[in-house]
Amino acid sequence: MDQRLAELVEELTTSGEPRLEPGRMKELKKICKSSEEHLSHAFHLLVTRLQEEHAEMRFSAFQVVQELFARSHHFRTLLIANFQEFLELTVGIDHEQPLPPPKEVAQKLRKAAIRAVQDWHEKYGEAYKQLSLGYHFLKRNKKVDFQDVHARTVAERRREEERQKRLDNVYKEKVKRTEKEMEEMSQEIADTLTEMENCFQLL
Structure with a gap:
């Protein structure tokens, strides 16, 4: 099953398509739902994809993260425990580590990630302290204007x-x-x- 998980994550994040392939995504969610162990494995596979020096791969991985974040408390816990790294890899909060090219996709990733953080904060902020801290960190320390469409x-x-x-x-x-x-x-x-x-x- 772990092998199939790895294959699905790879297929979903290397297709180059702007949207996730529904069939593969459905299969991935089904495997993740079957056990927390599989979900944890999927999380680590996705983090590895988010570390790739290619914005399209990161964007696809981010979309998978979004899907699983909305469906699983365990996944939310895993992501929020690594929230700073997630922000570095999707929002580009570290001046020394800008998001990788292509630039257009990197900008799309940044905007989508910032929107997601805002949505997550509104929905889950009270339940997950680290998420709320991450939101306020972006707002106060990194001066992210969540109303700004450019979200720079x-x-x-x-x-x-x-x-x-x-x-x-x-x-x-x-x-x-x-x-x-x-x-x-x-x-x-x-x-x-x-x-x-x-x-x-x-x-």
């Missing part, structure tokens, strides 16, 4: 600012280089004119 974290804004700063520096360097080249050219032109003038005087 501080880390994301900082990366954007740093990117802009790098572009500005590159531009400034180009301007400096161009000015220097023009100065050198001006000197060359002046020297050439002087030489020509001297030649005419000799004539």
